[in-house]
Amino acid sequence: MxxxxxxxxxxxxxxxxxxxxxxxxxxxxxxxxxxxxxxxxxxxxxxxxxxxxxxxxxxxxxxxxxxxxxxxxxxxxxxxxxxxxxxxxxxxxxxxxxxRLSPKDEKDLQEFQNIHPKFKNMGFGRIFRAPSFFEDVVKSMLLCFCSLQNSLTMAKMLCDLQSELSNGLKRKRNSVRNFPSAKELAGIDVEILKDHCKLGLRAKHIHEFAKDYHRGRYRLRNFEKCASHEELYQKLMKIKGCGAYVSNNVLMCLGFYEKVPIDTETVRHLQEVCMQASPLYFFCFIVFFHQP
Incomplete structure (x- = not known):
């Protein structure tokens, strides 16, 4: 053989x-x-x-x-x-x-590591992101108000759906299972998206964002024209489904680190880890990162 x-x-x-x-x-x-x-x-x-x-x-x-x-x-x-x-x-x-292989990202990395030399030795400073702005936004929505395991499950189901959509609802043995594009998500019924991927209330927001993105309303170049972090933050907050946590997570993906994305799951994790070691540290952390 x-x-x-x-x-x-x-x-x-x-x-x-x-x-x-x-x-x-x-x-x-x-x-x-x-x-x-x-x-x-x-x-x-x-x-x-x-x-x-x-x-x-x-x-x-x-x-x-x-x-x-x-x-x-x-x-x-x-x-x-x-x-x-x-x-x-x-x-x-x-x-x-x-x-994050670009002159801007390298400049940001060097400035960060100059302030915190220990992270340079650790090789830390580049924050991983998706190959597209659209995928960054949708995945940020998936992270909100649930455990990481649930977020991973929803992402997997979206990729399973994409495989079916790309093959006319008939899975091929050698099909490439990618994260769905805005066009693919915009072209299906929101109830299919909700039931197939177990997205709950996120389904409507993700579907609306996909339709608007596919129509050209939300383009990365439009966000890059924003003059400041605050202007970009307010622009993201106008997207349905993008609250403070999602917007800050997207900002992190875009290279803006003024605010740390924190949701209830982050607080729960910190409480489990930090409260045992130092309750005062946990309290100071929460107060600091919840400042407006």
């Missing part, structure tokens, strides 16, 4: 402008990396997930790793023998966004 060979194309991203970059630290720093369709393999230190091609419709699975010389990122594109220049550009742009 002939062994089936897997087609895999390779792309590279140089890291010469990002000397402190560490793939594991760039990915495994908060709950987003655990949410489907993201997969981190701690044994091989490889990150796998689907990314959109240049047409914004089709997806391809990629595996990202950092060879030992640390001077580049290796992006393995599965089941594609020939990749167009436009698709290569789209893939690299999404990887750069997730890993």
């Amino acid at each position: 002939t062994k089936k060979t897997t087609i895999c194309s390779k792309l590279y991203m140089p890291l010469k402008d990002y000397p402190t970059f560490n793939l594991e630290k760039a990915v495994c720093n908060h709950g987003f990396f655990m949410m489907a369709p993201n997969v981190w393999d701690p044994s091989t230190k490889q990150f796998t997930r689907p990314l959109r091609l240049a047409d914004s419709v089709n997806s391809v699975k990629v595996t990202i790793s950092q060879p030992h010389d640390c001077s580049l990122l290796l992006i393995e594109v599965h089941d594609m023998e020939c990749i167009s220049d436009l698709d290569k550009e789209a893939i690299r742009a999404q990887v750069a966004r997730m890993m």
Whole structure:
């Protein structure tokens, strides 16, 4: 029996402008990396997930790793023998966004690590995010007012739904299971979204946001035009389903760190961990981060 060979194309991203970059630290720093369709393999230190091609419709699975010389990122594109220049550009742009590989992000990182040198030694400072602004907003909505496990389950169900939608409600054996796009979510009935993915009240808000985003009402470039953190915060707060916690989480994804996103689940976790060690520390933490 002939062994089936897997087609895999390779792309590279140089890291010469990002000397402190560490793939594991760039990915495994908060709950987003655990949410489907993201997969981190701690044994091989490889990150796998689907990314959109240049047409914004089709997806391809990629595996990202950092060879030992640390001077580049290796992006393995599965089941594609020939990749167009436009698709290569789209893939690299999404990887750069997730890993925060940009001059602005590097400047922010260096300023932060200069203030807190111990984090430089730890390789901490890049906050992982999704390959798209739309996915960041929806996943931030999934994190609100529930346990992390429930958030992970909802994200997985959304990816399962996307697989069914992309194949005409008929799952194919080799289908790429990606996070749904705004167009895909906008095109289905909100009740299907609610029942299939167990989103509860979030279903209506996510569906409305998907429709508005697909129509062009919410574009990343429109948010980037905001002159200040406060202006951007107020713009996000106008999106239904984006309260203070969701807005602050999205702001963190956009590179604004003036406010720390805290919800009841965060408080509960801190109470469990910190109250035993130092009740005064817990009290001061809550008072500080709930200041307007």
